[in-house]
Structures are given as C-alpha cells and as structure tokens.
Amino acid sequence: MAARSQYEELARQLSAIGAVKRGLARILPAECPGGSAAVLTLLSRHGEMRISRLAELLSVDMSVTSRHVAHVAERGWIERFPDPADKRSRILRLTPAGEGVLDDLSRRTTEMFAGHLQDWSDEEVGQLNTLLARLRDSFSCRGTGGCAPGKHSGDCRPRQADSHDGSYTRTPV
Template identity: 65%
Template sequence: MADRAQYEELTRRLSAVGVVRRQLDRTLPGGCSSGTAVVLALLGRDGDLCISRLAELLGVDMSVTSRHVAHLAERGWIDRSPDPADRRSRILRLTPEGRDRLAELSDRAAELLAVRLSDWSEADVRRLTALLSRLRASFDDASTRIPALTL
C-alpha cells in the first residue's frame, strides 16, 4: 500500500486532470455540454437505458439526469419511450441524429488527444487508459466504499 504522501500527491495530480477535461470540453460544439456528451457516450456504449440506470452510471442525482435527458430530447438526439416493464419509467435510446452527434464528439476528442499525446508511445496511451479504467472501477466497487471523509 502506498504511503500518505503518495496519496496526497495523487490528489494533486487528479486535480490537474481537470485542466485536461476542460480542454476537451472546449472542443464540444455549441449546445453540447460535457454532461450531454457523457450521456451520449453512455447510451452509445451501453445501448438503451432507463433513466435510473443512467443516473447510477453518471453518479448523479435523478434531477440532474432528468435535466440532461430533457436537453438531449429537445435537440432530437435521444428518444424517450415508455418502459414496457414499468410504464412510469422511460427507456432512453440514441436517435440517428444523436449517433451523428456522438460520432462528431468522439472525433473531436480523439483528434485533440492525438495531437496532445503525439509524443507518447502507444504502450503509454494503453497503460494510461488501463490505469484510469482501474481507478474508476475502484470507486464503483461497493465493497470498498467508505463514508464521506471530513477534512
């Protein structure tokens, strides 16, 4: 296990990742927030989802998820249809326009990363991707959840 100083340095480095995220967000076209892009990406990756599952994947409150969904539906990028198992719930799916928008967003992000990481080896990019996936999974694992920290 790493020592406290390593975790403190990791905290600082994770804060710096916000800079990268903001630069990626600047590549988003008008009418598309980072939250919108994430919802499109999740629907593109996972297929049809009910709104409660989407909120779970996003790690946000249902009200926040509902606002994202309403925004996407207004633009015609997703379709909300009744859930056959529970008519009070909705199944969300990408429309053809939503798939086009997702492809555009993916292309823009990939282009920026390709430029910024052009001096990285393919192995380094793979390693970073694997480590970020592992980090995210560590926070998804219910067996390792801890109560909120007081600082």
C-alpha cells in the same frame, strides 16, 4: 503498498486533471454541453434504459438527469418511449442522429488527445489507459459486502461486458 509520499504526489497529479477536463469541455460544440455528451455516451455504452438508471450512472439526481434528457431529446439525439413493463415509465434510446453526434465528439476527443500527446509513444498511452482504468476500478466498488480493491464480487463494480468492446474508450467527457 506505496509510500505515503507516492499517494501525496498522486493526489497532486489528480487535482491537475482539471486542466484535461477543461480541455475536453472546450472541444464540445455549444449545442452539446458535458451533461448531454455524458447522456449520449452512457446510452451508447449501456443501451436503452430508464431515466432512473441513467441518473444512477451519471451519479446525479433525477431533476438534473431530466434536464439533460430533455436537452438531448429536443435535438432528436435520443427518443423516449413507454416501458412495456411499466407504462408509467419511459425508456431512453439513442437515435441515429445521437450516434452521429457521438461520432463527432469521439473524433474531436481523439484529435485533441493526439495533438496534446504527440510526443507520447503508443506504449505510454496504453499504460496510461490501463492505469486509469485500474484506478477507476479501485474506486468503483459499490457492493453491500464492502469488498476490497482487487477482490470484487460480480455485483460491486462495472463489468467489461457493460461496454461494447470490453474497453472504456468512447467517453468524450
């Protein structure tokens, strides 16, 4: 286990992540605020789903999720259709136009990071990606058994199969 001072420094460094998040927010087009980008990203990563599942993944309540969904649906970036298993529910699906928006967001994000990290080696960027994924994973346990980091059960954390290629690289926000 690391020394207390290491955790204090980690807390300071993570609080500075706000500058990175603000940089990411600045590159979003006006018609695609952060909440909309998150909706598109999650639908791309996880596939079609009910709005309740989307709200869970966004970690926001249904009213906020509904506003985000309405925004992207009005622009034709997602489609809503009846759930065959429950006609009262709707399934959300990314459209080709939504994929195009995501491609643009991914390009913008990649260019921003490439510009800001141009003095970093590929190895350093890879190490950061690995460590950030590990940090996120350590906080992801939601299992009822209260598992410990590094000792997760299959239902307590995101599985790599939840993303298209086993990575978490297509998150523009």
